[in-house]
Amino acid sequence: MQPQTFPLELPVTWRCPLPLRLVATAESESFREHPPGTTGLPLPPHPGGFGVVRRHHVHEGVDLYAPHGTAVFAVEAGEVVAVVPFTGPLAGLPWWLDTYAVLVEGPSGVVVYGEVTPTVCAGAAVAAGERIGNVCRVLRHDKGRPTSMLHLELHAPGSRTCPEWLDTESRPSVLRDPTPYLLTCCAAPADLLAQP
Numbered sequence: 001m002q003p004q005t006f007p008l009e010l011p012v013t014w015r016c017p018l019p020l021r022l023v024a025t026a027e028s029e030s031f032r033e034h035p036p037g038t039t040g041l042p043l044p045p046h047p048g049g050f051g052v053v054r055r056h057h058v059h060e061g062v063d064l065y066a067p068h069g070t071a072v073f074a075v076e077a078g079e080v081v082a083v084v085p086f087t088g089p090l091a092g093l094p095w096w097l098d099t100y101a102v103l104v105e106g107p108s109g110v111v112v113y114g115e116v117t118p119t120v121c122a123g124a125a126v127a128a129g130e131r132i133g134n135v136c137r138v139l140r141h142d143k144g145r146p147t148s149m150l151h152l153e154l155h156a157p158g159s160r161t162c163p164e165w166l167d168t169e170s171r172p173s174v175l176r177d178p179t180p181y182l183l184t185c186c187a188a189p190a191d192l193l194a195q196p
C-alpha cells in the first residue's frame with residue numbers, strides 16, 4: 001500500500017489549535033509514547049484519522065488527544081457562526097458525555113472545534129490563536145485510551161451544522177479533510193508531503 005501524501009500548497013496556513021506540539025502518527029497506540037508537551041496528529045489507519053471507517057460511521061474529523069481542560073485556540077481568524085451541542089444527551093447521543101462544538105468561519109471554510117466546553121458565543125469575532133474553548137471529557141468509560149480530545153472538522157463555507165458521515169453513504173458534500181492544514185502546524189515529515 002502506498003503511503004498517503006498531502007498537498008504542500010495550501011491557500012492558508014493554520015496555527016496549532018492546542019498548546020501542544022503535534023506529531024504525525026498512523027499508529028493507534030502511539031499516545032502511550034508521546035513525550036509531555038506533544039500529542040499525535042492521527043493519520044489513517046489510526047482510528048482518530050480523517051475518513052477512517054468505524055463501526056457505524058466514517059470519522060468526520062481528526063482527534064487530537066489532550067487532557068481535560070486543555071485550552072483550544074482558533075487556527076485562523078474568523079467569526080463564531082454557531083455553538084451547538086455535539087455529543088451526549090444534549091445532542092441526542094447519550095452514550096457519550098455532553099460536549100459542544102464551536103463553528104468558526106474563516107479563510108479556509110468553517111472550522112469545527114468539537115468535544116469542547118466553549119468560551120465564546122455565536123457572533124463573536126476571534127483572532128488566530130485566540131482561545132475558543134477547553135477540551136473536555138467525552139468518553140464515559142476509561143478503556144485505557146484517552147477519554148478527552150479535540151475533534152476537529154473542516155467544512156465548506158456556509159456550513160452551520162455537523163452532518164454525520166454514514167458508512168453506507170458517500171461523504172457529505174460539506175466535509176473537507178483538515179489533515180493537510182494540521183500538518184502545516186506540526187512540522188510534517190517530508191515523506192508525508194507530496195512534491196509539486
Ligand SMILES: [Zn+2]
Nearest residue numbers: 061062063151
Ligand atoms: Zn473524532
